[in-house]
Amino acid sequence: MAAPRLVLLFSGKRKSGKDYITERLRYSLGGDVCALLRLSGPLKQQFALERALDFQRLLDTSDYKETYRAEMILWGEEKRSADPGYFCRLIVEGVTQPVWIISDARRRSDVDWFLAAYGDVLQNVRVTASQETRRCRGWVYTPEVDDAESECGLDTGVTFDWIIANDGDETSLDEQLHRLKAFILSRLTLLV
Numbered sequence: 001m002a003a004p005r006l007v008l009l010f011s012g013k014r015k016s017g018k019d020y021i022t023e024r025l026r027y028s029l030g031g032d033v034c035a036l037l038r039l040s041g042p043l044k045q046q047f048a049l050e051r052a053l054d055f056q057r058l059l060d061t062s063d064y065k066e067t068y069r070a071e072m073i074l075w076g077e078e079k080r081s082a083d084p085g086y087f088c089r090l091i092v093e094g095v096t097q098p099v100w101i102i103s104d105a106r107r108r109s110d111v112d113w114f115l116a117a118y119g120d121v122l123q124n125v126r127v128t129a130s131q132e133t134r135r136c137r138g139w140v141y142t143p144e145v146d147d148a149e150s151e152c153g154l155d156t157g158v159t160f161d162w163i164i165a166n167d168g169d170e171t172s173l174d175e176q177l178h179r180l181k182a183f184i185l186s187r188l189t190l191l192v
C-alpha cells in the first residue's frame, strides 16, 4: 500500500456539512489525487447486511438513516470496543491516491489511530455550523445521539489544524476551501 502524502481527518456535528465539503474538495482535487474515505462506510455496510436493511439508503442524507442512527452507533461501538482501529484499518486498505480525506472522525479513538499511523502527514479539520443552520438542513436534536460520544467525542481535547465555518455564506466557504486546497497542493509540490 502506498503511503499517503497528506491525510485530512474531518469531523463535525450532524448536518454541519462534512459530506458536502469533503465531496467538493475531492471533486476539486480530482479522483486521481484524492481518495474520499468514510469510516461509516463499512460500518453501515455490515450493519445493513446483518439487519437486512438497504445499505444505499443508509449512505444518503435521509430520514431512513436517522431512524437507524442510534442502533448503528451502538453496533459500531461494540465493534470499536473490541478493536478501536477496526473501521480505520478497513477504509485505508489498498488506497493508492496521495491525498486521503476521511470525512467522519467522531471519536478520540479515530483521531488517536490516525495520529499513530499517519501523524507526520495528518491534518485535523473541523467543520462547524450553527444549530440554526443545521436545523435548516434537517437536524433535529435527538437524545442518545446528539449527547453521545458519536457527536460529542471530539468537542474537547483535540487541536484542529483547520476550522471550516459552513454557515451558508458561499463566498466565505469558497475562500476557506481555496486556502485549504492551496495548502494541500503545496504539500504535494513540496514532496514531489
Ligand SMILES: Nc1ncnc2c1ncn2[C@@H]1O[C@H](COP(=O)(O)OP(=O)(O)OP(=O)(O)O)[C@@H](O)[C@H]1O
Pocket (backbone or CB within 6 Å): 012, 013, 014, 015, 016, 017, 018, 019, 020, 021, 061, 137, 166, 168, 173
Ligand atoms: N454550504 C452548503 N451549501 C449548500 N448546501 C449545504 C452546504 N453544506 C451542507 N449542505 C447540505 O446540507 C445537508 C447536510 O449536509 P451533509 O450531509 O454534508 O452534513 P453532514 O455533516 O455530513 O451530516 P451527517 O453527519 O448527518 O451525515 C445536505 O443536504 C447538504 O447538501
Ligand SMILES: C[C@@](O)(CCOP(=O)(O)O)CC(=O)O
Pocket (backbone or CB within 6 Å): 014, 039, 040, 043, 059, 069, 072, 073, 076, 104, 106, 150
Ligand atoms: C453510526 C454512524 O457511523 C453513522 C454515521 O453516519 P453519517 O456520517 O452521519 O452519515 C455514527 C457513529 O459511528 O457513531
